[in-house]
Amino acid sequence: MSTVGLSLHAIRPCLEGAIPAIMATCDADGTPNVAYISQAVYVDEGHVALSFQFFNKTRQNILRNPRAAVLVLDPRTASFYRLHLYYERTEDHGPVFESMRAQLAGIASHAGMAGVFDLKGADIYLVERIEAVSGDSLPPPPQRPGLLHALRTGSERMARCVGLDELLACTLSTLQEHLDIGHAMVLMLDATAEQLYTVASHGYATSGVGSEIRLGQGVIGVAAQERTPVRISHVTNAARYSHAIRDSLDAHADAGAPLQRGMDIPYPGLAEPHSQVAVPLVSAGRLLGVLFAESPEDMRFGFEDEDLLVAIAGQLAAAIDLLQAAPEVTAEPQPATARPPALSGAALRVRHFAANDSVFINDDYLIKGVAGAIFCKLLRDHLASGRVDFTNRELRLDPALRLPDVADNLEARLLLLQRRLQENSPHIHIEKTGRGRFRLCVLRPLVLEDA
Incomplete structure (x- = not known):
């Protein structure tokens, strides 16, 4: 593969999609056709992938005549390069296709047009040579060291x-x-x-x-x-x-x-x-x-x-x-060594909706789902016995919480609950007391209602 001293990796910024590429093809009798390509993607040192979205003239031409030329622009330097390509195959699955489809879907969803842009395939082309197109350009940006x-x-x-x-x-x-x-x-x-x-x-x-x-x-x-x-x-x-x-x-x-x-x-x-x-x-x-x-x-x-x-x-x-x-605490939690703070102020009204385990404190939404179910379990135990110390293990063993058998993300749900309380309810908070252990701290009286 001759590249006239240029490598595909060296011009990879041209394949970032900032500026659409221009593709030229010819039909069987040599009539040219020029079209914009929404995606021209680096595959490896010798190949690029172009998006196949429509059964248009470009697609018809390439199936009859597998050679094409694509003009790309480096958005950093305004330098043009011409890629001489040879069509090899179309992929409708695999990492290249999935990556291109995901990017296209992300752009479409961002624009509120999910489902409109449908990638039919990733056309894989051999890069036969690369030409630098003469013209004025800007100096390349400095390298990012370190x-x-x-x-x-x-x-x-x-x-x-x-x-x-x-x-x-x-x-x-x-x-x-x-x-x-x-x-x-x-x-x-x-x-x-x-x-x-x-x-x-x-x-x-x-x-x-x-x-x-x-x-x-x-x-x-x-x-x-x-x-x-x-x-x-x-x-x-x-x-x-x-x-x-x-x-x-x-x-x-x-x-x-x-x-x-x-x-x-x-x-x-x-x-x-x-x-x-x-x-x-x-x-x-x-x-x-x-x-x-x-x-x-x-x-x-x-x-x-x-x-x-x-x-x-x-x-x-x-x-x-x-x-x-990591190994969890297996023993029952020890009673709190510190004396719980005295409660003061008006009672906090905590409402729990079982339909989706959503929780409201004084009519302000706090959380829902598994984290909401965990929070209500902690409050019930606390109100019933004054308990404040808990373990991750006992939460995992509680069938009422309906944690998944695999990858329950319990730590993430507890962290979510802890941060939501920090931001929205200064009178209730959760603090970690050791590996797999935590404490519920309540500073005001509570009224728990199940709706």
């Missing part, structure tokens, strides 16, 4: 973490301090509800802990559903991302029921993001959640950033699995 060292530093910090709260905080601080990623979040999977919920974030005005995204919605939901990274480097739709990707109301509940009103925890994402990347958290073949980052800048995340985030997400997922598999 990325591998940043990965090593973050990896070492994550390896020392002994709890989920510490691990998530370490991961997000690594992104911020060493990779200069100012807006990021971690979401965990609720497999039963087929949705993700935010457990940690940084860089936003509100944490958004507890906000939900259904599988298949937006960049985050598509990355989770397809289990492949999705990166969008040039979001041009100015509509609010939060409006396009999520609706935290139960799709099967009566929209007019009083139970549902006020249960929409605001999603913490940027109102007008220009770059986004979502990486699934997968361990031992199981989806655990998503690591997500975004920026108000165009083209903030390149392929090297994606590679780094995939490496970090892999370690994060493995660490979460290891923490869940």
Whole structure:
């Protein structure tokens, strides 16, 4: 393969999708046709993949005459390159196809057009040669040194973490301090509800802990559903991302029921993001959640950033699995050694709705689902006996909580409950007292109502 001194890797920024590529083909009698291509993707040092979405003239030509020329532009330097291609095959499954389909679906869902853009296949082309097109250009941007060292530093910090709260905080601080990623979040999977919920974030005005995204919605939901990274480097739709990707109301509940009103925890994402990347958290073949980052800048995340985030997400997922598999406390919790604080003030009215285990404190929504069921169990035990110390193990053994048999994410649900209480109910909080142990602290009288 002759490339006239150029390698496909050297011009990889041209294949980021910031500017559509222009493809020229010819039919059997030599009549040319020119069209824009929505996706031109790097596959390896010798191949690119072009999106096949429509049975159009370009598609007809390439099946009759397998050679094509594609003009691509480096958005950093304004340099043009011409790729001379030879069509080899079309893939309708596999990692290349799934990655392209996920990115297209993410863009479509972001724009509120999910289901409109259907990727029929990924056309794989051999790159026979690459030509630099003469013309004025800009100097290339400076290299970003120290990325591998940043990965090593973050990896070492994550390896020392002994709890989920510490691990998530370490991961997000690594992104911020060493990779200069100012807006990021971690979401965990609720497999039963087929949705993700935010457990940690940084860089936003509100944490958004507890906000939900259904599988298949937006960049985050598509990355989770397809289990492949999705990166969008040039979001041009100015509509609010939060409006396009999520609706935290139960799709099967009566929209007019009083139970549902006020249960929409605001999603913490940027109102007008220009770059986004979502990486699934997968361990031992199981989806655990998503690591997500975004920026108000165009083209903030390149392929090297994606590679780094995939490496970090892999370690994060493995660490979460290891923490869940760590030995738990088997003995019954010991009575509280500290004297519980005296209760004062008006009683807090806690209402529990069994339909979806949603919990309201003084008419303000707190939480729902498994975390809501856990909270009500703790309150019942506390009101019945004054108990304040609990263990993770006893929660796992309680059939009333309906925890999944595999990957119950109990630590993540407890962390979610702890942070929701911190942000919304200063008179009730949960504090960790050891491995697999925690304490419920109540500062005001309680009235628990089951609705």
